[in-house]
Amino acid sequence: MLKIYGADLSAPANKVRMTANALDLDYEYIRVSLREGQNRTEQFLKLHPAGKVPVIDDDGFVLFESGAIIKYLAARESSPLYPEDIEARAITDQWLDFTAIHVGGALSKVLFNRVFASFTKVSVDERSLSDGIKFLDRFLPVIDRQLSQNKYLAGKQFSLADIALLATIDPAEAAGIDLSGYDHIVEWRQALKKKDFYTKCHASYEAALKNMMAGAK
Ligand SMILES: N[C@@H](CCC(=O)N[C@@H](CS)C(=O)NCC(=O)O)C(=O)O
Numbered sequence: 001m002l003k004i005y006g007a008d009l010s011a012p013a014n015k016v017r018m019t020a021n022a023l024d025l026d027y028e029y030i031r032v033s034l035r036e037g038q039n040r041t042e043q044f045l046k047l048h049p050a051g052k053v054p055v056i057d058d059d060g061f062v063l064f065e066s067g068a069i070i071k072y073l074a075a076r077e078s079s080p081l082y083p084e085d086i087e088a089r090a091i092t093d094q095w096l097d098f099t100a101i102h103v104g105g106a107l108s109k110v111l112f113n114r115v116f117a118s119f120t121k122v123s124v125d126e127r128s129l130s131d132g133i134k135f136l137d138r139f140l141p142v143i144d145r146q147l148s149q150n151k152y153l154a155g156k157q158f159s160l161a162d163i164a165l166l167a168t169i170d171p172a173e174a175a176g177i178d179l180s181g182y183d184h185i186v187e188w189r190q191a192l193k194k195k196d197f198y199t200k201c202h203a204s205y206e207a208a209l210k211n212m213m214a215g216a217k
Contacts, residue, residue: 012066106135
């Protein structure tokens with residue numbers, strides 16, 4: 001059976017779980033405690049040489065990097081989530097990359113400095129924090145504009161790009177990022193957060209964060 005190694009507060013890992021849910025796949029979810037260093041064990045480093053989640057083990061086929069994993073899973077299922085038409089696929093890839101590199105890159109700077117730095121007793125990097133905020137102010141309007149003109153991120157069809165964006169911006173509130181001015185993102189997100197593929201992953205990122213904080217005390 002497909003195994004997904006992840007962590008409840010890892011947006012890339014949740015992207016993989018949400019994709020597996022959307023594809024209706026049976027899988028075993030294996031929680032890797034990053035806090036306890038389970039990602040740095042000799043055994044885990046055989047799966048991911050840099051000790052990161054997510055990783056999948058699909059009956060012996062081991063793969064890391066969430067973008068590669070979700071494309072593999074959707075292609076394995078010949079799913080329209082990752083269209084076969086080369087132009088539609090390229091547009092899906094375009095938004096997947098934009099989301100991972102620009103939106104995800106900026107949001108993780110804010111999340112790390114506002115939430116995880118104190119949690120892991122690392123000092124806040126003010127420059128990185130302000131860069132993250134500045135980049136989000138630049139990139140979120142691009143997403144909002146795209147969603148003002150299209151029902152879904154890559155166009156008319158729900159795709160991997162939507163799942164990736166949903167998982168990527170999941171920590172926004174926890175990171176103190178106010179999305180309320182982005183009307184189209186808000187509307188698109190509200191609709192998708194009601195879907196099974198999301199609720200089977202977690203009720204909300206904030207609830208998962210609260211659980212972790214409570215458990216860590
Ligand atoms: N680009 C990677 C990012 C993976 C990543 O950075 N995962 C984090 C959790 S969100 C991790 O495992 N961190 C543990 C560490 O770096 O030690 C992906 O999309 O899969």
